[in-house]
Each structure stands twice: as structure tokens, then as C-alpha cells.
Amino acid sequence: MPLAHPVEEIDGVVEFLVAQSNRPDTGPINADLVKVGQEFFKNGNSKEATSCSSCHAIKVGEETIGDPASGYPQLTGYASEEWLKTFIANPGAENHY
Secondary structure (H helix, E strand, O other), X not given: OOOOOHXXXXXXXXXXXXXXXXXXXXXXXXXXXXXXXXXXXXXXXXXXXXXXXXXXXEEEOOEEEOOOOOOOOEOOOXXXXXXXXXXXXXXXXXXXX
């Protein structure tokens, strides 16, 4: 995949994370932006930034991207109903911060 424009990378990461919630109230998901975001999350952009997965982990389907034992917040199911419930119940929990 060719390198995306930095704005497209930011939009892609946002779309990728929104897609992880599987919430019906987020509106239609742009699959092309999700791919850009997942690629950036996984590999970053060697010209300008490290990858998100150099700190954070996320499980997408059967694949775990990043190191879940890194000590940084895991983003699996980010903003999903379950994720929001655990965040509201304990926002300072290790898996959130």
C-alpha cells in the first residue's frame, strides 16, 4: 500500500478506531479509510511517525496488533458499549491508562 497523505492517515486512524466499536450509531464506516488507519496503526509512516502499535495493542478479528503487555492502553473494542462501561466504571484502570 502506498504511503497515505498525513491528513488521510489521521482520518484513517480515527475511522479504524471507530470501526472497532461496532456501534450502530456511528453511521457508515469508510472501509478504505479503515484500511489506511489499520496500516498506519500497525506500521506507521517511516517518514514522520512511529506506529500506534509501538505502544498500543488492539485485537482485530484473530490478529493482535502490538504488544498487549506493553503497559499502554489496549484499544481492542475501543468506544464499544462494553469498553465505555468499563471506562465509566473505572477510568483509571490499567487497561485504559
